[in-house]
Amino acid sequence: MSDSSGQGRLTVLKxxxxxxxGKFPRSESGRVYEVTDAKGRWRANAPLSSRKDxxxxxxxxxxxxxxxxxxxxxxxxxxxxxVAEMLEGRADQFVREVADAEGLSKPKAAAVVEAAIDRWxxxxxxxxxxxxxxxxxxxxxxxxxxxSAPEPTGVxxxxxxxxxxxxxxxxxxxxxxxxxNTAVVVASEDRPLPxxxxxxxxxxxxxxxxxxxxxxxxxxxxxAPLAAHxxxxxxxLTGADAALARDxxxxxxxxxxxxxxxxxxxxxxxxxxxxxxxxxxxxxxxVWHPTGALGVAGxxx
Amino acid sequence: xxxxxxxxxxxxxxxxxPFAYAxxxxxxxxxxxxxxxxxxxxxxxxxxxxxxxxxxxAPATEEVLSEVAQAGEEDVERAVRAARRxxxxxxxxxxxxRAKYLFRIARIIQERSRELAVLExxxxxxxxxxxxxxxxxxxxxxFFYHAGWADKLAHAGYGPDPRPVGVAAQVIPWNFPLLMLAxxxxxxLATGNTVVLKxxxxxxxxxxxxxxVCRQAGLPKGVVNIVTGDGSTGAALVSHPDVDKVAFTxxxxxxxxxxxxxxxxxxxxxxxxxxKGANIVFDDAPIDQAVEGIVTGIFFNQGQVCCAxxxxxxxxxxxxxxxxxxxxxxxxxxxxxxxxxxxxxxAINSAQQLAKIRELTGIGEAEGAERWSPxxxxxxxxxxxxxxxxxxVSQAHTVAQDEIFGPVLSVLTFRTPxxxxxxxxxxxxxxxxxxxxxxxxxxxxxxxxxxxxxxxxNTFNKFDPTxxxxxxxxxxxxxxxxxxxxxxxxxx
Numbered sequence: 001m002s003d004s005s006g007q008g009r010l011t012v013l014k015x016x017x018x019x020x021x022g023k024f025p026r027s028e029s030g031r032v033y034e035v036t037d038a039k040g041r042w043r044a045n046a047p048l049s050s051r052k053d054x055x056x057x058x059x060x061x062x063x064x065x066x067x068x069x070x071x072x073x074x075x076x077x078x079x080x081x082x083v084a085e086m087l088e089g090r091a092d093q094f095v096r097e098v099a100d101a102e103g104l105s106k107p108k109a110a111a112v113v114e115a116a117i118d119r120w121x122x123x124x125x126x127x128x129x130x131x132x133x134x135x136x137x138x139x140x141x142x143x144x145x146x147x148s149a150p151e152p153t154g155v156x157x158x159x160x161x162x163x164x165x166x167x168x169x170x171x172x173x174x175x176x177x178x179x180x181n182t183a184v185v186v187a188s189e190d191r192p193l194p195x196x197x198x199x200x201x202x203x204x205x206x207x208x209x210x211x212x213x214x215x216x217x218x219x220x221x222x223x224a225p226l227a228a229h230x231x232x233x234x235x236x237l238t239g240a241d242a243a244l245a246r247d248x249x250x251x252x253x254x255x256x257x258x259x260x261x262x263x264x265x266x267x268x269x270x271x272x273x274x275x276x277x278x279x280x281x282x283x284x285x286x287v288w289h290p291t292g293a294l295g296v297a298g299x300x301x
Numbered sequence: 302x303x304x305x306x307x308x309x310x311x312x313x314x315x316x317x318x319p320f321a322y323a324x325x326x327x328x329x330x331x332x333x334x335x336x337x338x339x340x341x342x343x344x345x346x347x348x349x350x351x352x353x354x355x356x357x358x359a360p361a362t363e364e365v366l367s368e369v370a371q372a373g374e375e376d377v378e379r380a381v382r383a384a385r386r387x388x389x390x391x392x393x394x395x396x397x398x399r400a401k402y403l404f405r406i407a408r409i410i411q412e413r414s415r416e417l418a419v420l421e422x423x424x425x426x427x428x429x430x431x432x433x434x435x436x437x438x439x440x441x442x443x444f445f446y447h448a449g450w451a452d453k454l455a456h457a458g459y460g461p462d463p464r465p466v467g468v469a470a471q472v473i474p475w476n477f478p479l480l481m482l483a484x485x486x487x488x489x490l491a492t493g494n495t496v497v498l499k500x501x502x503x504x505x506x507x508x509x510x511x512x513x514v515c516r517q518a519g520l521p522k523g524v525v526n527i528v529t530g531d532g533s534t535g536a537a538l539v540s541h542p543d544v545d546k547v548a549f550t551x552x553x554x555x556x557x558x559x560x561x562x563x564x565x566x567x568x569x570x571x572x573x574x575x576x577k578g579a580n581i582v583f584d585d586a587p588i589d590q591a592v593e594g595i596v597t598g599i600f601f602n603q604g605q606v607c608c609a610x611x612x613x614x615x616x617x618x619x620x621x622x623x624x625x626x627x628x629x630x631x632x633x634x635x636x637x638x639x640x641x642x643x644x645x646x647x648a649i650n651s652a653q654q655l656a657k658i659r660e661l662t663g664i665g666e667a668e669g670a671e672r673w674s675p676x677x678x679x680x681x682x683x684x685x686x687x688x689x690x691x692x693x694v695s696q697a698h699t700v701a702q703d704e705i706f707g708p709v710l711s712v713l714t715f716r717t718p719x720x721x722x723x724x725x726x727x728x729x730x731x732x733x734x735x736x737x738x739x740x741x742x743x744x745x746x747x748x749x750x751x752x753x754x755x756x757x758x759n760t761f762n763k764f765d766p767t768x769x770x771x772x773x774x775x776x777x778x779x780x781x782x783x784x785x786x787x788x789x790x791x792x793x
Contacts, residue, residue, distance in 0.1 A: 139767050141767075233774070250561045286768055287748050289759060290760055
């Protein structure tokens with residue numbers, strides 16, 4: 001990264017920061033940890049988030065729930081599409097970061113970045129369709145209008161996959177926010193840089209502050225207070241190993257968080273995602289109302 | 302309380318009414334309850350391995366109805382093995398064949414509906430008009446509805462060939478014993494699972510009669526297994542390692558314990574837990590209809606309903622009128638013999654539940670809420686609790702926060718729709734809510750902001766097999782009923 005050969009220009013290094021409430025704070029703990037590439041070379045210092053950072057992120061995410069879940073689905077779709085536009089413009093940067101993080105060749109990393117952008121586009125298009133696919137009228141045996149529709153669960157903690165630093169990350173974050181939830185994302189512990197850069201993309205994509213919050217650090221340290229937090233409504237355990245996932249699921253039972261367990265095998269992030277990640281953090285609300293009648297003939301004419 | 306003297310301005314002396322009701326009891330003769338029942342495992346009734354039994358009583362009279370086997374770990378093991386053995390063939394049946402079994406079950410429940418209604422009223426204590434008009438017909442409807450799904454699962458939106466999960470462990474409560482059984486067993490069987498079901502300790506009989514319905518329907522052995530017992534039986538069942546799916550309806554406390562217990566496993570879980578439903582009445586609501594809805598909301602099944610409208614939120618400007626009207630209506634409710642067709646309020650299900658209701662209402666009084674009940678003579682034996690109102694209740698009061706699970710209504714007031722929504726949502730629960738207003742846009746706006754799985758607008762306590770039911774927040778997760786309810790029993 002730095003050019004110490006004495007030839008050419010000395011590059012400007014980036015200070016990677018958290019993304020919380022639409023701002024870029026350092027960890028309140030003042031801690032950082034070294035992030036290396038797949039070959040072990042130093043790439044950057046990332047913030048080592050604390051429990052307090054996790055709690056602050058939950059506060060930000062909660063504040064954002066009303067506005068984001070109350071936005072029209074069309075509006076959310078456009079905002080998420082804007083994320084894809086911004087990603088496309090910064091594709092080169094993400095190719096570098098993904099190549100470093102995952103030890104991929106440049107063409108392979110480019111393919112990953114393209115798939116990640118396409119996934120944003122795919123989820124952007126879901127915002128105004130999921131309610132029709134998962135909701136609808138129920139033909140009850142009585143004179144009632146009865147209708148079920150999905151609503152976002154609320155604040156969801158997302159433990160991003162440890163391996164797939166961008167495509168996996170996008171695949172777990174986009175479904176949560178597409179459906180109107182807000183997210184506190186714990187980036188891949190060893191490969192956090194694409195996630196922290198994604199925060200910069202979100203900040204310039206009309207995504208309201210607090211809708212997505214990105215924390216880097218030790219997954220176990222940050223996830224424990226999130227799983228136990230009484231104002232978190234759901235948790236995606238994808239980035240946790242089996243032992244940690246079990247502990248977190250136990251903690252999550254305290255306020256009956258909706259829990260998405262890690263997949264049984266290694267997930268294939270290039271596969272068709274289906275709708276399960278969206279429906280995992282949706283609640284179904286059913287509303288009844290009497291239909292009344294228009295007189296003996298069933299007609300007002 | 303049946304006499305009109307609760308309205309002191311116009312009431313003649315108690316008992317002097319020329320319109321007094323004559324007793325109209327439903328005959329018990331249609332039910333033949335055996336002196337003892339075993340566990341229904343692999344198509345046979347067998348005793349518990351250790352020979353333990355417990356008594357089930359009629360809560361209205363404290364009469365012992367029968368002796369029932371108490372299943373231990375060994376029995377649970379045997380039942381799960383039977384369900385596992387049956388799973389292979391059952392899940393491989395064409396959906397159309399599973400459908401026919403379920404249609405048969407629905408029809409047999411309809412044929413035996415009088416017997417089942419009387420049985421349920423005896424064992425549970427709820428009025429015969431409820432078991433006859435609600436519990437049993439709804440149970441039949443659930444089987445009929447789900448029967449039709451069995452050969453149409455490819456069209457349910459869960460992929461082209463959704464597979465069953467395997468063996469389902471199902472633990473149900475005592476408030477709607479047969480109906481909760483139907484909610485659990487019908488979708489499980491339609492989707493190709495086999496089940497081990499544990500009915501509640503105080504209401505095991507209708508599940509055991511259902512075993513006989515399965516026999517009459519020719520259901521293959523081991524597809525449905527019924528293990529009776531207390532909480533320890535349920536714990537052994539849900540923690541059994543060869544169970545693939547846990548479905549529980551009951552208290553939030555036990556629901557959380559189950560959620561912890563299954564952590565780290567691949568077991569699918571659905572939990573339908575407690576509630577503290579708010580019934581919101583705006584000033585433009587038709588008062589008489591709202592009063593009927595409030596009464597249905599909290600006094601249906603003696604208030605022993607997870608989605609009961611146990612908090613009344615009434616707009617300040619109509620509070621006085623509404624409460625007066627409500628009190629007048631409560632004075633006409635008839636409490637007594639559950640087998641009497643005129644009875645509105647039956648017995649509380651158990652001594653334990655009665656003690657809990659007494660304790661919580663005692664706390665309500667001690668905390669300063671104003672307690673009111675119509676004049677009401679309670680039978681001398683059995684478990685009874687008069688319909689009770691608390692007025693002057695604040696959000697901090699225990700009776701506004703804790704689920705009482707009895708015929709007890711807490712009345713709070715509000716001024717603006719925003720305040721009503723905030724108060725309605727101010728509970729860890731999120732199962733049900735009611736909205737009463739003539740203004741459509743206000744109804745929809747309020748319904749939209751209520752964090753509850755079911756919102757009844759200008760009605761209350763309506764259920765249907767096609768309508769998904771389940772909670773937000775600490776009222777649990779997953780849905781039962783409708784297309785949504787299938788997901789819990791499919792490997793998706």
